Amino acid sequence: MFCNxxxxxxxxxxxxxxxxxxxxxxxSNHNKKLILNLYLISLLSLILIIGMxxxxxxxxxxxxxxxxxxxxxxxxxDLNRQINKSNIDLSEANHIKEEYIAQFFDMCSSYIxxxxxxxxxxxxxxxxxxxxxxxxxxxxxxxxEQEVIELYHNFDSIFLNLYPSFVxxxxxxxxxxxxxxxxxxxxLNTELRIFALIRLGIDDSIKIASFLRYSLRTVxxxxxxxxxxxxxxxxxxxDKVKQIAVxxx
Numbered sequence: 001m002f003c004n005x006x007x008x009x010x011x012x013x014x015x016x017x018x019x020x021x022x023x024x025x026x027x028s029n030h031n032k033k034l035i036l037n038l039y040l041i042s043l044l045s046l047i048l049i050i051g052m053x054x055x056x057x058x059x060x061x062x063x064x065x066x067x068x069x070x071x072x073x074x075x076x077x078d079l080n081r082q083i084n085k086s087n088i089d090l091s092e093a094n095h096i097k098e099e100y101i102a103q104f105f106d107m108c109s110s111y112i113x114x115x116x117x118x119x120x121x122x123x124x125x126x127x128x129x130x131x132x133x134x135x136x137x138x139x140x141x142x143x144x145e146q147e148v149i150e151l152y153h154n155f156d157s158i159f160l161n162l163y164p165s166f167v168x169x170x171x172x173x174x175x176x177x178x179x180x181x182x183x184x185x186x187x188l189n190t191e192l193r194i195f196a197l198i199r200l201g202i203d204d205s206i207k208i209a210s211f212l213r214y215s216l217r218t219v220x221x222x223x224x225x226x227x228x229x230x231x232x233x234x235x236x237x238x239d240k241v242k243q244i245a246v247x248x249x
Contacts, residue, residue: 118143148213156187159196169244170195173237178229190214194222195241203238 125134160166170192171179182189188196190212197208209219223238230237 114147152193153187156193156196159200160187163196163199163244166196166199166244167192170241173232173240174226174229175231180226180229191222191226194219195226195238198238199241199244201242 122134122137125131125137163169167181167188171181174180180189180191182192193212194208197203197211202208202211205216205219205223208214209216212219227234227237232240
């Protein structure tokens, strides 16, 4: 072309369509490959999106299951605590029953012997026509008073055998300057005995009054007076007393 050789120019131009066709074909093949790759990438992207959506749902489902399992575990833990507490309460109740049943039979046997002894004395006086002495003995309340004292002593002894730290634990619920201790020679006094009965589950003032041979008002006044000395909430005081632990065997 520089030398202006027309033959070479004409000859060279004859190759342009062939080169261009080959070039266009190459571009077409390349575009087809690009389109195919684009389809493949789109398909893979769609599969990836679907997979991620499935994984997301599974993760949400697993999280939900974990929360449900956590809630179930919490319920099981609470249930186990309740069962353990019930077992402890049953064990304590059985312990108390065993102690008191044994003492009950001993006391019944002792009372039967005492009644029989009194019967013999009364029969002897009646047989000997000692009517005034017989009447005096029947009028006397000394025997009853002695038996009541012995009953309370037996109760105090058995109770403190079950709850040896009751007095200290009870006073820990009271203000320091309002604590209650039995006098020398006593195991329990009236206030302690009332709350000892409450610790055993006898919280009805009528039953307490009957057992201690007091009026209902007297028992009520004692309970109110002690609650006013509480270092804890007055409402929760008797519940705290009921939680004082029994001696483990």
